[in-house]
Amino acid sequence: MIEIYLRLADRALTPVIVVVAIILFLRGHDYPGGGFIAGLTVAAAIELQILAQGATPVRERFGRYLLPLVGLGLFTAISAALLGMYQGGFFKGIWLKFSILGAEIKVGTPQLFDLGVMLVVIGMTVTYLLRLTEASEQRSNDVFDGEQQMEEVDA
Amino acid sequence: MNPYTALLPLPVAVPLLFAAIAIMVGVSRRPRAIQIQKILSGSALVINLVIGLLILSYTLTGERIVFQMGLWPAPYGITVFADALTGIMLTVVGLLTLLLLPYAIASLDKSRARLGYYPMALLLLMGANGAFITGDLFNLYVFYEVLLMSSFVLLALGGTPSQINGAIRYVVLNLMGSIMLLLAAGITYGTVGTLNMAQISERMGMAPYALQALIAGLLFVAFAGKAAAFPLFFWLPSSYHTPHPVVTALFSGVLTKVGMYSLFRTFPLFFPDLLVAWQPFIMTIAALTMFVGVLGAFAQPTIRRLLSFHIISQIGYMLMGLGVALTPGPFGVGFGLAMAILFLVHNQLVKTALLVGGGQIELEMGTGKLSELGGLVTSRPLLAVVFFLAAFSLAGFPPTSGFVGKLGLLQVTFSTGQYAVAAVSVVVSLLTTMSMIRLWQYIFWGKPNPQLKPRPRLAYTSTRALMLTPAIVLVALSLAIGIFAEPALTVTGTAASQAIDRAGYIEAVNPEPAPTPAPAVVQEVTP
Numbered sequence: 001m002i003e004i005y006l007r008l009a010d011r012a013l014t015p016v017i018v019v020v021a022i023i024l025f026l027r028g029h030d031y032p033g034g035g036f037i038a039g040l041t042v043a044a045a046i047e048l049q050i051l052a053q054g055a056t057p058v059r060e061r062f063g064r065y066l067l068p069l070v071g072l073g074l075f076t077a078i079s080a081a082l083l084g085m086y087q088g089g090f091f092k093g094i095w096l097k098f099s100i101l102g103a104e105i106k107v108g109t110p111q112l113f114d115l116g117v118m119l120v121v122i123g124m125t126v127t128y129l130l131r132l133t134e135a136s137e138q139r140s141n142d143v144f145d146g147e148q149q150m151e152e153v154d155a
Numbered sequence: 156m157n158p159y160t161a162l163l164p165l166p167v168a169v170p171l172l173f174a175a176i177a178i179m180v181g182v183s184r185r186p187r188a189i190q191i192q193k194i195l196s197g198s199a200l201v202i203n204l205v206i207g208l209l210i211l212s213y214t215l216t217g218e219r220i221v222f223q224m225g226l227w228p229a230p231y232g233i234t235v236f237a238d239a240l241t242g243i244m245l246t247v248v249g250l251l252t253l254l255l256l257p258y259a260i261a262s263l264d265k266s267r268a269r270l271g272y273y274p275m276a277l278l279l280l281m282g283a284n285g286a287f288i289t290g291d292l293f294n295l296y297v298f299y300e301v302l303l304m305s306s307f308v309l310l311a312l313g314g315t316p317s318q319i320n321g322a323i324r325y326v327v328l329n330l331m332g333s334i335m336l337l338l339a340a341g342i343t344y345g346t347v348g349t350l351n352m353a354q355i356s357e358r359m360g361m362a363p364y365a366l367q368a369l370i371a372g373l374l375f376v377a378f379a380g381k382a383a384a385f386p387l388f389f390w391l392p393s394s395y396h397t398p399h400p401v402v403t404a405l406f407s408g409v410l411t412k413v414g415m416y417s418l419f420r421t422f423p424l425f426f427p428d429l430l431v432a433w434q435p436f437i438m439t440i441a442a443l444t445m446f447v448g449v450l451g452a453f454a455q456p457t458i459r460r461l462l463s464f465h466i467i468s469q470i471g472y473m474l475m476g477l478g479v480a481l482t483p484g485p486f487g488v489g490f491g492l493a494m495a496i497l498f499l500v501h502n503q504l505v506k507t508a509l510l511v512g513g514g515q516i517e518l519e520m521g522t523g524k525l526s527e528l529g530g531l532v533t534s535r536p537l538l539a540v541v542f543f544l545a546a547f548s549l550a551g552f553p554p555t556s557g558f559v560g561k562l563g564l565l566q567v568t569f570s571t572g573q574y575a576v577a578a579v580s581v582v583v584s585l586l587t588t589m590s591m592i593r594l595w596q597y598i599f600w601g602k603p604n605p606q607l608k609p610r611p612r613l614a615y616t617s618t619r620a621l622m623l624t625p626a627i628v629l630v631a632l633s634l635a636i637g638i639f640a641e642p643a644l645t646v647t648g649t650a651a652s653q654a655i656d657r658a659g660y661i662e663a664v665n666p667e668p669a670p671t672p673a674p675a676v677v678q679e680v681t682p
């Protein structure tokens with residue numbers, strides 16, 4: 001039995017959290033934010049889904065993508081660093097500048113690196129979160145009675 | 156730009172790139188996926204060894220390679236750095252990981268391979284390589300974390316209760332060491348206003364003695380803990396015997412030795428005065444480490460438990476080398492350090508050979524209990540010979556590398572007047588010999604136990620040959636170092652003279668003089 005307010009919070013907040021994550025990701029080059037924090041924020045959104053909908057549907061939705069995400073993230077990050085060698089050195093930032101509707105936009109390998117970090121963080125953190133739920137589900141089935149299970153879900 | 160400069164980041168980049176691809180491949184459930192992982196792993200290890208050899212061959216001419224990450228100048232960007240000491244470590248660790256690949260292919264069970272042994276071993280290599288080449292104290296901490304995480308996964312791989320037990324002890328005690336390292340990095344930054352190793356080296360002498368001693372103490376505790384020195388060794392014997400033997404062999408060649416390398420790198424660079432002033436302290440720790448380690452080995456009932464106590468005991472000899480690092484000798488100023496480096500390399504080769512051989516017996520017979528084994532000399536004569544040579548190299552008999560290493564260390568220690576420690580090291584050598592004879596006798600001598608039948612999966616000649624190859628190569632190398640001792644000593648002598656040449660290091664990295672003065676905290680602490 002999952003509380004109604006959690007389900008409401010899930011529907012209302014999850015999109016907001018994801019948008020915040022995108023903003024954090026984009027401003028991360030010069031201001032606080034970046035791939036690591038954005039990744040944790042996305043993981044927080046998924047954790048909210050775990051709390052609101054239970055672990056099983058979330059695992060069915062994301063479970064098989066998590067490990068490939070870690071691999072892809074590592075690959076993206078190291079590729080961004082290796083791309084720099086094209087302009088003289090490992091990790092050398094390569095920037096592309098262009099303007100859309102008068103706004104100047106800079107895209108570069110540091111953002112690619114951040115993207116990789118974000119993917120790794122999402123993959124790892126959500127894996128941990130799902131494993132932790134698994135462990136607590138098992139334990140509550142083994143040891144606790146129904147009433148304590150309710151308390152755990154509330155917490 | 157010097158082409159070697161472009162090579163320098165690759166020992167980190169190549170294993171990471173191939174590990175990332177291997178993780179993505181490993182998602183597939185088909186058996187082909189593991190085959191592809193093996194091929195990826197093999198290519199990464201070969202490329203890594205070639206790069207290591209190239210870096211070594213260049214640095215042995217007395218040159219240093221410096222690269223600034225992202226081309227940001229020194230104190231702002233992260234510096235990566237290689238001299239001959241780095242080159243030696245990159246090459247030896249690259250060689251060990253490559254040699255352990257056929258062993259893993261022959262002996263690893265499918266479930267452990269599926270859980271990701273191959274990518275994780277590559278990430279472990281990446282962490283070790285990163286710790287070797289980094290020229291930045293915080294970056295060093297980061298690579299220690301990479302090492303810790305990947306080794307934690309490798310330890311727990313398979314998930315038997317004893318493994319989880321060992322892995323948790325391992326990770327908790329090593330995290331404490333990491334916290335010490337982080338504290339040291341933080342206090343260093345607060346004291347000298349930089350984390351670039353060249354700049355730390357420039358400015359550390361100006362810091363008040365109390366802070367210097369605090370940083371040196373924290374770094375010593377952190378690195379000596381990682382290297383499993385007395386009294387911080389207890390994580391090692393409680394975890395090393397639990398995972399698959401290939402993991403133990405990998406750890407013994409890489410993990411503790413990275414801690415030792417960091418001591419060799421940072422102490423002559425940051426605290427050349429303290430290294431002399433603290434000699435009695437370091438020597439005491441060294442003597443206690445070797446003595447307690449070898450005594451512990453006598454009480455152990457299984458092959459790998461016994462050998463893990465010998466890892467600790469041998470770390471004591473390397474610490475002895477650190478204690479006399481700056482003592483001059485026939486091969487240059489840093490003769491003590493040169494001997495310590497030689498001993499480190501010798502130990503990586505021989506210890507891995509022993510663990511590979513011992514692990515093979517454990518895997519084939521299904522037990523590592525000394526009381527149950529026996530009489531294997533008739534059925535496995537080649538393994539018996541290789542194991543015998545490795546054991547006597549560990550004990551320090553001529554013509555092996557152990558003899559050269561121990562003799563040299565003993566000479567330097569005598570010339571510094573540390574007679575007590577020299578005496579302890581001789582006694583420990585004797586005890587090591589006894590322990591090794593005891594081990595060999597239990598495994599290979601006597602009557603075969605009729606109840607022990609070799610496991611059919613590992614009984615193929617080809618499998619056995621694959622598993623025996625690394626031990627043969629490693630023992631051959633140990634003999635080569637022992638017989639061609641002079642060229643080997645010239646190599647480590649170059650490495651040592653570069654490692655203790657602070658001015659050369661600073662000049663090579665060439666950090667910009669940053670305008671920030673040391674923060675006010677320094678003055679408050681000064682009495």
